[in-house]
Amino acid sequence: MELNGVAALVSGGASGLGEATVRELAAAGATVVVADLNSERGTALAEEVGGVFVRTDVADEGQVEAAVRAAEETGRPLRAAVSCAGVAWAARTVGRDGAPHDLAAYRRVIDVNLIGTFNVLRLAAAAMGRTEPVNEDGERGAIVNTASLAGIEGQIGQIAYASSKGGIIGMTVPAARDLAAIGVRVNTVAPGILDTPIYGQGPEAEEFKERLAAPVPFPKRLGTPAEFGRLVRALIEIGYVNAEVVRIDGGLRMPPK
Numbered sequence: 406m407e408l409n410g411v412a413a414l415v416s417g418g419a420s421g422l423g424e425a426t427v428r429e430l431a432a433a434g435a436t437v438v439v440a441d442l443n444s445e446r447g448t449a450l451a452e453e454v455g456g457v458f459v460r461t462d463v464a465d466e467g468q469v470e471a472a473v474r475a476a477e478e479t480g481r482p483l484r485a486a487v488s489c490a491g492v493a494w495a496a497r498t499v500g501r502d503g504a505p506h507d508l509a510a511y512r513r514v515i516d517v518n519l520i521g522t523f524n525v526l527r528l529a530a531a532a533m534g535r536t537e538p539v540n541e542d543g544e545r546g547a548i549v550n551t552a553s554l555a556g557i558e559g560q561i562g563q564i565a566y567a568s569s570k571g572g573i574i575g576m577t578v579p580a581a582r583d584l585a586a587i588g589v590r591v592n593t594v595a596p597g598i599l600d601t602p603i604y605g606q607g608p609e610a611e612e613f614k615e616r617l618a619a620p621v622p623f624p625k626r627l628g629t630p631a632e633f634g635r636l637v638r639a640l641i642e643i644g645y646v647n648a649e650v651v652r653i654d655g656g657l658r659m660p661p662k
Contacts, residue, residue: 409434597654
């Protein structure tokens with residue numbers, strides 16, 4: 406599917422994997438709606454790439470509706486939606502002190518990561534369904550969700566995060582089957598350890614990242630946000646890729662901790 410001349414929506418688009426995706430889609434000619442809670446970074450990025458910023462909590466239906474509406478109001482058909490917004494929380498199901506996992510924290514992770522992803526998927530897909538098909542296949546759009554290796558082989562302390570990302574993986578096939586009726590494809594990316602600002606900067610951060618990269622078979626390094634962005638673009642552009650969960654991890658299989 407051609408990205409030049411269409412509108413695209415990227416949640417969590419102000420930084421990290423989302424920012425790299427925004428830049429990649431904009432470079433392909435898309436007008437990108439940067440949907441994020443960080444107004445300062447999001448506005449600056451949108452201005453830089455010729456897009457639009459909408460402050461968005463993906464767990465809030467009305468705010469996601471506003472972001473989708475902003476994409477439609479660009480005057481270009483909404484053809485691509487990418488969910489990168491997410492939060493993490495580290496805690497064991499039962500801690501070393503015997504205390505159970507905090508339920509409110511678990512719900513927050515599910516609200517943002519899983520329900521937020523579904524919110525973007527369902528509302529963006531409905532908008533895509535209102536457009537005209539772009540080719541003889543009847544294609545109207547493509548959606549890419551972001552899961553994690555944690556959704557496949559979560560580590561100790563990742564029960565909330567792994568649940569949310571496992572849910573995203575689980576929605577991939579049924580969503581693709583549902584949306585086939587309107588010509589919208591759905592794929593999911595499951596990243597391994599990618600080098601985002603979350604790890605910080607400086608000698609200590611670099612030493613920590615070297616340890617993280619040690620179990621990666623090849624190439625023995627962390628992945629980059631730019632590589633993630635290129636993969637997302639390919640999943641949008643290549644029309645015969647549908648209902649897939651694609652790992653980007655250098656062959657890593659997560660150890661228990």
